[in-house]
Amino acid sequence: MADTVKLVKKISRLAEGKKKLRFMEVCGTHTVAIFRSGIRQILSENVELVSGPGCPVCVTNDDYIDKAVEYSSRKDFIVVTFGDMLKVPGSRSSLSAAIAEGANVRIVYSPLDCLKLAKENPRKKLIFLAVGFETTAPTQAATVLAAKAQGIKNLFMLSAQKLVPPALKFLLGDAKVKVDGFLLPGHVAVVIGANAFNFLAEEFQMPSAIGGFEAEEILTALASLLEQIDGGKISVANDYRSVVKAEGNLSAKKILAQVYEVADVEWRGIGKIPASGLKMRDEFADFDIERVEPVELERVEKKSACRCGEVLRGVINPTECPLFGKACQPFHAIGPCMVSVEGVCAAWFKYGGNNFKW
Numbered sequence: 001m002a003d004t005v006k007l008v009k010k011i012s013r014l015a016e017g018k019k020k021l022r023f024m025e026v027c028g029t030h031t032v033a034i035f036r037s038g039i040r041q042i043l044s045e046n047v048e049l050v051s052g053p054g055c056p057v058c059v060t061n062d063d064y065i066d067k068a069v070e071y072s073s074r075k076d077f078i079v080v081t082f083g084d085m086l087k088v089p090g091s092r093s094s095l096s097a098a099i100a101e102g103a104n105v106r107i108v109y110s111p112l113d114c115l116k117l118a119k120e121n122p123r124k125k126l127i128f129l130a131v132g133f134e135t136t137a138p139t140q141a142a143t144v145l146a147a148k149a150q151g152i153k154n155l156f157m158l159s160a161q162k163l164v165p166p167a168l169k170f171l172l173g174d175a176k177v178k179v180d181g182f183l184l185p186g187h188v189a190v191v192i193g194a195n196a197f198n199f200l201a202e203e204f205q206m207p208s209a210i211g212g213f214e215a216e217e218i219l220t221a222l223a224s225l226l227e228q229i230d231g232g233k234i235s236v237a238n239d240y241r242s243v244v245k246a247e248g249n250l251s252a253k254k255i256l257a258q259v260y261e262v263a264d265v266e267w268r269g270i271g272k273i274p275a276s277g278l279k280m281r282d283e284f285a286d287f288d289i290e291r292v293e294p295v296e297l298e299r300v301e302k303k304s305a306c307r308c309g310e311v312l313r314g315v316i317n318p319t320e321c322p323l324f325g326k327a328c329q330p331f332h333a334i335g336p337c338m339v340s341v342e343g344v345c346a347a348w349f350k351y352g353g354n355n356f357k358w
C-alpha cells in the first residue's frame, strides 16, 4: 500500500503543469485490472486512460462468427471454443443461439483438451476456434503439433489469431487516434519480448511501458510513461522484468513460427491491418478447416449504431455510444465490446466508468 501511495504521488508530481495526457492500455486484461483496482479514480485529472484493441473476442470479425455458427450446425462437426465466444454476435446469429437450435458446441479451457475430445469422437470433425493474441497462439500451435504427432486426423482450427505490434503501428497512422503513450501488455511481451515493441520509440518517438497486472505494476508503468514525457529518454520501459525478457520466450516463438506465418487480417470495427495475424503454414493445411472444407457464406449487412470500432481505437469512450447501458447491456449485447469480460464496454458498464449510473 505504501508503494502504491508513493507511486500515485509520483505520477501526480510528474503530471503537474502538463497538458492533458492520454495513455492507452492496449489489452483488455489491463482495462479490467485498472477498473477493479480503482486506478482511474486516483490518477491526476490530467492523466486520462483510454482502452485499445486488445480484447481478442471484440476484434474477431463477424464473418468468422458466421462461419463458426455454420460449422456448428452441420451434423458431422463439433465446434470447440472458450466460453467467451458464445454470445459474440455474427452478422446472422451467435453460437449461443445456434446451441439453442441444437448445434454441437463444446467449451474447453485449453485447446489441448481438443486432443482428447477428437479421440473420443472419431466420427466427428472437431473445429477449435483459434481466437486470440500472441499469449494464446503458442498453445494453439502446440495443439496442432501434438495432433500431427499423434496421428489425429479429425481436429481442425478455424484461425483468427492476431498480433499486437502491427495493430499499434496501424493506430499510430490513424489521425483520429490521439495517445501520448502506451501501457503495453505484459503477457504478450512475455511471449514476443520487449524488443518487439522497440519500433514505438525508434520510429514513432512514442513513450511506452510494459506493465504487469497488479495495481502497483500498472502504476509503475504509468510513472515510467510520465518520466519519459518529463524529459527522460523515449523508450520501451520494461516494468515487468520478473517475467518479460528482451527476446521473449524463444521456445514459444519457435513453435509459433513452425506452425504459422504472418498474414494480413481483418479486425472487427477497424478493417484489414497488414501483417497483423497468423495463418497456418502449408505443411499444416490438413488442420486448417478453411482449406479442408471451406464454407462460403453471403455476408448479411446489418445497420447498427454500435460504435465498437471507435471504442477499440480509443477514439471514443463507451458512454459516447448512444446504445451504451440502454439497448446494449451485458445480457443483451449489441456489439462484441459488451460481450467479453475483457470488453471495454462491458468493463465500463460493470465498474461505472466516468460515473456512469444504471
Ligand code: SF4
Pocket: 305, 306, 307, 308, 311, 318, 321, 322, 323, 324, 325, 328, 329, 333, 334, 335, 336, 337, 338, 339, 345
Ligand atoms: S455500448 Fe454496445 S453498441 Fe455501443 S459500442 Fe459498446 S458494444 Fe457497441
